[in-house]
Amino acid sequence: MCTALAYKTKDFYFGRTLDYESSYGEEIVITPRQYPFAFRNGAKCNEHYALIGMAHVAGGYPLYYEAVNEKGLGMAGLNFVGNACYGKEKEGKDNIASFELIPWILGQCSTVKEVRELLEKINVTNLAFHESFPVSPLHWLIADEKETITVEAVEEGLFVYDNPVGVLTNNPPFPQQMFQLNNYMHLSPKQPKNLFSERLKLQTYSRGMGALGLPGDLSSASRFVRAAFTKLNAIATQKEEDSVGQFFHIMGTVEQSKGCCEVKEGAYEYTIYTSCCNASKGIYYYTTYFNHQINAVDMHEEDLDGKKVVVYPVLQEETIHYQNKTQKD
Numbered sequence: 001m002c003t004a005l006a007y008k009t010k011d012f013y014f015g016r017t018l019d020y021e022s023s024y025g026e027e028i029v030i031t032p033r034q035y036p037f038a039f040r041n042g043a044k045c046n047e048h049y050a051l052i053g054m055a056h057v058a059g060g061y062p063l064y065y066e067a068v069n070e071k072g073l074g075m076a077g078l079n080f081v082g083n084a085c086y087g088k089e090k091e092g093k094d095n096i097a098s099f100e101l102i103p104w105i106l107g108q109c110s111t112v113k114e115v116r117e118l119l120e121k122i123n124v125t126n127l128a129f130h131e132s133f134p135v136s137p138l139h140w141l142i143a144d145e146k147e148t149i150t151v152e153a154v155e156e157g158l159f160v161y162d163n164p165v166g167v168l169t170n171n172p173p174f175p176q177q178m179f180q181l182n183n184y185m186h187l188s189p190k191q192p193k194n195l196f197s198e199r200l201k202l203q204t205y206s207r208g209m210g211a212l213g214l215p216g217d218l219s220s221a222s223r224f225v226r227a228a229f230t231k232l233n234a235i236a237t238q239k240e241e242d243s244v245g246q247f248f249h250i251m252g253t254v255e256q257s258k259g260c261c262e263v264k265e266g267a268y269e270y271t272i273y274t275s276c277c278n279a280s281k282g283i284y285y286y287t288t289y290f291n292h293q294i295n296a297v298d299m300h301e302e303d304l305d306g307k308k309v310v311v312y313p314v315l316q317e318e319t320i321h322y323q324n325k326t327q328k329d
């Protein structure tokens with residue numbers, strides 16, 4: 001399970017949790033403007049917007065899980081098992097393999113408005129990057145600082161939904177996720193009033209009772225509600241550290257602890273990493289399951305006019321800052 005989030009304070013932040021039982025070997029990858037993207041439909045793109053995000057690099061090619069571009073547009077792919085449906089190539093369409101969708105869109109669009117236009121021409125195809133890679137069944141969250149959309153390629157075609165919540169998880173399809181929010185409209189950060197019965201003297205015996213009923217389990221439907229409620233009520237100042245911190249706190253509500261979600265005998269899904277990219281400034285912050293320190297890579301520290309991808313390893317080692325440790329040497 002994964003959760004993706006678009007969050008605006010002074011700047012615009014975009015990121016995700018990556019929940020799975022094993023890693024595909026991801027790194028923080030900056031693709032500069034002149035990295036030559038050769039798409040499977042024959043299109044070549046030797047000049048495009050620069051990208052930063054998490055990717056598995058295969059033969060020098062960045063297979064992005066999520067990324068933002070230098071214009072502040074973000075896009076993340078999340079599992080959509082049993083619903084994602086990619087077809088064969090269609091004449092008269094921009095045929096884009098699912099693994100190419102992030103570079104195709106982030107390479108040439110600066111806003112969601114432009115993405116909507118591009119999507120009208122796109123047919124998402126089921127070509128694999130290589131026979132040794134599975135085709136991932138995904139749906140996508142795409143956002144700029146003004147608006148967010150969800151894109152789902154299903155049997156009936158390609159659907160683009162306005163996403164006023166700025167959250168995406170996994171199944172069920174997005175319209176159902178939105179509909180189920182109706183069940184939770186009574187939740188509030190304020191303490192509840194007794195509407196149960198005037199004949200009973202009911203009390204608010206604890207703080208936080210306005211959110212009683214917020215689902216606490218790990219299913220994607222419940223994580224959607226929990227992330228939506230937290231995001232829509234979370235308050236942050238305009239300061240960078242505060243905004244980034246608040247982003248990680250929101251994501252903390254949907255984080256998965258190892259051992260709580262068994263996917264097969266002895267294998268457990270857990271939050272491998274959490275990312276929060278300041279899309280306005282091109283800074284990619286992340287934590288991992290094993291390393292709670294927030295680390296960051298700034299795309300503008302690199303030569304964005306280069307041709308080769310720049311790769312930073314994911315730092316996995318936990319650093320604990322002792323406040324009273326005696327220096328031994």
Ligand SMILES: C[C@H](CCC(=O)NCCS(=O)(=O)O)[C@H]1CC[C@H]2[C@@H]3[C@H](O)C[C@@H]4C[C@H](O)CC[C@]4(C)[C@H]3C[C@H](O)[C@]12C
Pocket residue numbers: 001002018019020024056063064065077078079080081099128129133134135136137138170171220
């Ligand atoms: C497993 C990841 C999704 C995590 C997720 O949504 N978990 C929820 C599980 S569930 O619904 O609740 O079952 C997805 C997200 C992005 C995917 C990767 C990207 O699409 C890039 C390439 C694409 C290639 O086709 C396969 C390898 C790959 C490197 C993908 C591996 C894997 O499918 C990733 C890493």
